Amino acid sequence: MLVSDLICPETKTWIVDKVRQILPVNEKDVMSIRPSKFGAGDQYNWLLTKSGEYIAKSGYQAASMESSKKISHSEGLEDFNWEKEVWNLACLPKIKFFLWELLKNALPTGANMCSRGINLTAVCPFCGQDETQLHLFFHCNFAKQMWSQAPVKHLLNIPGISNLRLGIEGSRKLICLPPMGLNDGAFGAWILWTIWTSRNKLIFEKKAISPSEALTQAISQTREWILNQTPKNLTLHTPIPQEGGEVDSNTFRCFTDAAWREDSQSAGFGWIFSGNPLIPERHEKANSHHIRSPLMAEAIAMLLAIQQASDLDYQKLLVASDS
Numbered sequence: 001m002l003v004s005d006l007i008c009p010e011t012k013t014w015i016v017d018k019v020r021q022i023l024p025v026n027e028k029d030v031m032s033i034r035p036s037k038f039g040a041g042d043q044y045n046w047l048l049t050k051s052g053e054y055i056a057k058s059g060y061q062a063a064s065m066e067s068s069k070k071i072s073h074s075e076g077l078e079d080f081n082w083e084k085e086v087w088n089l090a091c092l093p094k095i096k097f098f099l100w101e102l103l104k105n106a107l108p109t110g111a112n113m114c115s116r117g118i119n120l121t122a123v124c125p126f127c128g129q130d131e132t133q134l135h136l137f138f139h140c141n142f143a144k145q146m147w148s149q150a151p152v153k154h155l156l157n158i159p160g161i162s163n164l165r166l167g168i169e170g171s172r173k174l175i176c177l178p179p180m181g182l183n184d185g186a187f188g189a190w191i192l193w194t195i196w197t198s199r200n201k202l203i204f205e206k207k208a209i210s211p212s213e214a215l216t217q218a219i220s221q222t223r224e225w226i227l228n229q230t231p232k233n234l235t236l237h238t239p240i241p242q243e244g245g246e247v248d249s250n251t252f253r254c255f256t257d258a259a260w261r262e263d264s265q266s267a268g269f270g271w272i273f274s275g276n277p278l279i280p281e282r283h284e285k286a287n288s289h290h291i292r293s294p295l296m297a298e299a300i301a302m303l304l305a306i307q308q309a310s311d312l313d314y315q316k317l318l319v320a321s322d323s
C-alpha cells in the first residue's frame with residue numbers, strides 16, 4: 001500500500017474513512033498532514049539530515065540521543081534539563097551530540113584516555129596540564145581567554161564553575177550583545193565546539209590558532225548557521241506590502257489571519273480581498289481541525305485565500321499575513 005492510496009486523486013485530500021479503517025491509531029497524525037495539491041509522489045525522508053537521505057552516522061546519533069533520554073543519568077545529572085540545555089538548542093545536531101558526550105564524560109580527552117589505559121601521557125595540548133574535560137573547556141587559559149572575550153552581556157564566572165554541568169548551564173544563559181546578531185542560548189555551545197575543534201586541529205594537524213581567532217571562528221560559524229536557517233527567499237526578497245503604498249489598480253490586496261486552539265487542535269481562518277475599486281470588498285472565513293500549530297494555521301489561511309483568488313480568476317494578488 002502507498003500513501004497515495006489514502007488520498008483522493010480528485011480533491012487531493014485524505015480519504016477519511018480509509019485512514020480511519022487502516023490506521024486508526026495514527027488518524028490524528030495523518031489528518032494533520034496536508035497532502036500536496038500537485039500530487040507529489042511518495043518518497044522516504046529521514047528528518048535528521050538536510051537532504052532527507054538516511055546516513056548511518058545520523059542514525060547512530062539519533063539512537064544515542066534517544067538512549068540518553070532513557071538511561072539513568074550519571075551522577076549529578078538526575079534533574080538536568082536535557083531538552084532545554086542540549087536537545088532544543090539552536091545549533092547543528094553534531095554539536096548537540098558533542099554536548100551530550102561532554103556531559104557523559106565520553107570525549108576522548110587526555111584524562112579519559114589515561115583512565116582507560118589508552119594513552120597514559122596525553123595532556124592538554126594548549127598548556128600541558130592534565131586534560132580533564134573541565135580543564136579543557138573552562139579552566140585552561142585558551143578556554144578562559146575565549147570566554148572572557150566573548151561579546152556577551154555578563155561574562156561567564158569561570159572560577160565558580162566547579163563541574164561541567166554548571167559550565168554548560170552557565171554558557172546557555174549568556175546573552176549576546178547587539179549588533180552581533182547571534183541567537184541567545186546556543187552561542188556558548190558553539191564556543192565549546194570551537195574549543196574542541198581547535199584542540200583537535202592542534203593535536204592531529206599541528207595547526208595552532210589563538211583564542212581570539214577561535215572566537216572569531218565561533219562567531220562567524222554561529223552567524224552562518226543562523227543565516228542558513230532563514231528561508232532567504234521569504235525574508236529578503238518578498239516585498240512587504242505597505243498600507244497606502246504603490247499598488248496598481250488591477251491588483252487585489254488580500255489580508256489573511258487565523259486563530260488557533262491548542263486544546264482542540266482546531267483553527268478558524270479569515271481573509272479579505274480589497275483594493276480593486278470596481279469590485280466590493282469580499283470577506284471570507286473557514287475552519288478546520290487537525291491543525292498542529294499557529295504557524296500552520298496562518299499558512300493554511302493564506303493557502304485558502306490564494307486558492308480562492310485563483311478560482312475567482314484574480315490575475316494580480318498582494319497577500320499580507322500578520323505572522
Ligand SMILES: [Zn+2]
Pocket residue numbers: 124125126127128129135136140141142
Ligand atoms: Zn590547558
